[in-house]
Amino acid sequence: MSDAGGFVDAALQLEATWQRAITDEARIGSHLQFYGASVGAVRGTIRAVTLRYPGLGHDEITALASELWGGAVYERRLAAVVLLQTHVRRLDNSDLTRLEGFLREALTPALADPLIVDVIVPLFRSLDGGSRARANVAVQRWTSDENPWLRQAARHLVGID
Template structure:
């Protein structure tokens, strides 16, 4: 998928601006976890438009094309390329399957930013799992169970945020979320790689609880630990 990847990269650079790149770098690049991530300064709207144009230009992308292109985009540490990979997966969610969680796990481990990890969890992992058949769903749920026990905070955060859309729509497994949330909240702080990790997890739980309180007030959350 090199042609599509080059088309997207060139379009992202063309739509970027140095002042906006400096703004993004100041706002997002201050976290020491971000490392050598670079910025083109391309707006979110332009990233979405670029993927839309690419899918028109390269019609009929199959599963292998989409996953290969997403990996190609993600492989270069540029924020907008990685955001484009997320938007691509969102746009082609129906061609993804249970096995793609392994690839997405790799993306989450290197995301290092809410702006990349959260849409992966909420808009890719969640809808992917919701669209699986019963057998696929059982396998995917076992993956999320494992993510909640992982050392990597972004995997744990993703496991918490992934059911948000399904819960909001009136479905989802509330009991599973409660178990995952209590596991995240009760995890001893000494196991976290960074002091902020616990905050990232509590924040994710809060996002889901706030949304559920507005949309499904009948659901109750009972904390079993601190």
Template sequence: MSDAGDFIDSSLQREGDWHRAAAARARLGSGLDGRELRFYGASVGAVRGTVRDALRRHTGMAHDDITALSSELWEVPVFERRLAAIVLLQSRLTVLGNLDLTRIEGFVRSARLRGLVDPLAVDVIGPLVEGLDVLGRVRADSVLDRWVREPDAWLRRAALLSPLRALGAGAGDWDGFVRHARAVLADPPGQGPDGPVVREAISRVLAELARTRPELRFASADV
């Protein structure tokens, strides 16, 4: 384990509490990636503070350092470690590019949990795409178009939620969201435990935009 990874993991374990871990498991679930997701019981505030402290201790981390550390943290199926990986990427969005969507796609596929997929989509994927230049944005949009057509419900959810922050702020690609939402709604509802997560993402975006941007209209009767 790297020094930064060891620091983050050790700090999160010290911040853990078994009562909070049990409550988090009951609230969030344990994921469906074939491995049991564990919980240290560290608070979200502790996760954010730990990542901030790690970046202060290990200054000058470049793109490859950040992405390697995020993968190191994600590899062990512990909720707080994976959340720390998300916070790390969120903290260093300016060093990320459209090619990093491949790594993030792997995170989404293995997360299979709202508590991880949603912050990845809203706080990392969406802002990353919004910050790209024209060519990078075209390439990233093609990735999101592919995600929406994937059978993996969590990738589809991530694609749908990714523009939420920008749309709420008065920017974002509304037409792109509508196109993706209509593609999803044209399919029969998914079966199994992952079935509701895609339409639920559309409902969340529309509910939040109804408060902040009521001028945006979408026929949501089928959501």
């Protein structure tokens, strides 16, 4: 695990309570593991990691998001979403493949919805020219995909100028 990834993981575990883990699992579903860290703790951890590692560029941000998403732990995946929300202006059309993978593995609307609304939609809106044309190809494919969150993302994106 990278230094930044280890920092996020350790911080989330330190902020966790078993009571919140049980509550979140009951609310969200048992298909993920839960540390029991609050949304505020996740957001604070991402603020702290961006201060602790100020040189994070596009590649480091997307690599960290993938690293956090890689474990089937709800708070780590939520941290990946918050990281991407925070740095959405650094993303480009080439990141749609990674985001598509995240949606395919989201397992819950609690992760898919903010990923769509707060990351994919703003990213798509920022694209123009050839980047938008390449993104439109992916979105068109998503409209008929078997994954419900990809279809939902496509519904949000179709017709955006």
